[in-house]
Amino acid sequence: MAKVISxxxxxxxxxxxxxxxxxxxxLSxxxxxxxxxxxxxxxxxxxxxxISEEKWEELDGKKQTLYHLFSDRLEKTKHFNIDNAIQREVSDLRIPKLSLLPSSIRFIDIRV
Ligand SMILES: Nc1ncnc2c1ncn2[C@@H]1O[C@H](COP(=O)(O)OP(=O)(O)O)[C@@H](O)[C@H]1O
Ligand SMILES: [Mg+2]
Known part of the structure; x- marks a missing residue:
């Protein structure tokens, strides 16, 4: 069972x-x-x-950040794909068991 740490x-x-x-x-x-x-x-x-700023820019351009999960719902689009968004073996240490679902500065636009 996965544990969530917020x-x-x-x-x-x-x-x-x-x-x-x-x-x-x-932990990993x-x-x-x-x-x-x-x-x-x-x-x-x-x-x-x-993942570095360059990789983030690439993912943001492809609409594969968690912002796009939310904006898809708000704008009734379907850009976000969990398999494309999830980044594996991240950090400078290239840790095999460490993955990331990236954020975006665009979240500022949909904050309530
Ligand atoms: N245990 C620590 N000792 C000294 N500096 C720290 C420690 N933890 C974090 N910092 C520094 O404090 C600053 C703010 O940390 P950060 O993690 O970016 O905060 P937040 O995400 O809450 O805005 C950073 O410059 C970071 O390097
Ligand atoms: Mg912070």
Whole structure:
């Protein structure tokens, strides 16, 4: 059974991203866990940390970020594809069991 660990705080600069990325790398590298980082933060820092800005731009251009999952629902389009969006073996460490569902700065547009 998958466990969900949420890192949430409205305040900026309190180590949400650092905790998320370090915890994900630690759980997969040191404990052999399969980890999926789900980045829902418009700042997109965890995404950039794990896959680089260039790769993010490519995925954003192809409409394969979590923003596009939401905008598909809002605009009744069908761009987002989970198999294309999910990034495997991420981080500079190329960790086999660490995957990412990327965020997008476009989330700012649909915040309530
Ligand atoms: N344990 C720590 N010790 C010192 N600096 C830290 C620590 N954790 C995070 N930081 C630094 O604090 C800043 C904010 O962290 P970040 O994870 O980006 O916060 P958030 O995602 O909550 O905005 C970053 O510059 C980060 O490097
Ligand atoms: Mg952050």
């Amino acid at each position: 890192v949430i705080n409205l305040k900026g600069g309190v180590a949400k991203t650092t905790t998320t990325v370090q915890l994900a790398e630690c 590298l040191e404990f052999g866990k399969r980890v999926l980082v789900v980045d829902l933060d418009p700042q997109t820092n965890a995404t950039i940390a794990l």
